[in-house]
Amino acid sequence: MSVHEAITAHTRKMHSHLEVFQALDAEREQAIEKAVQACKAGQTFSVEEINRATARINEHANHGISPVRPFVTEQMLLDYVKRASL
Numbered sequence: 001m002s003v004h005e006a007i008t009a010h011t012r013k014m015h016s017h018l019e020v021f022q023a024l025d026a027e028r029e030q031a032i033e034k035a036v037q038a039c040k041a042g043q044t045f046s047v048e049e050i051n052r053a054t055a056r057i058n059e060h061a062n063h064g065i066s067p068v069r070p071f072v073t074e075q076m077l078l079d080y081v082k083r084a085s086l
Contacts, residue, residue: 013064017060017065017066018065021057021061021064021066021067024053024056024060027053027056028050028053028054028069031049031050031052032050032072034049035049035050036077036081036084039078040081046074047072047074047077050072051072054069054070054072
């Protein structure tokens, strides 16, 4: 394999890794938005879906160059909604 082919293969692998990260991150953001809307409406909410997506992101990050995301607590979500409503 030539150097050019090796670089191209590596670049494709990194690009593919980041595409998967973007999809997982979008899934996490949707879960956050869903929980925020429920919290704002005074409904019960859970951070389980957010943290499942977070765990998948962090596991994926172990195999490439994507960043990790912090796990979310219910208190963090409540604080965010409170700050956002000020």
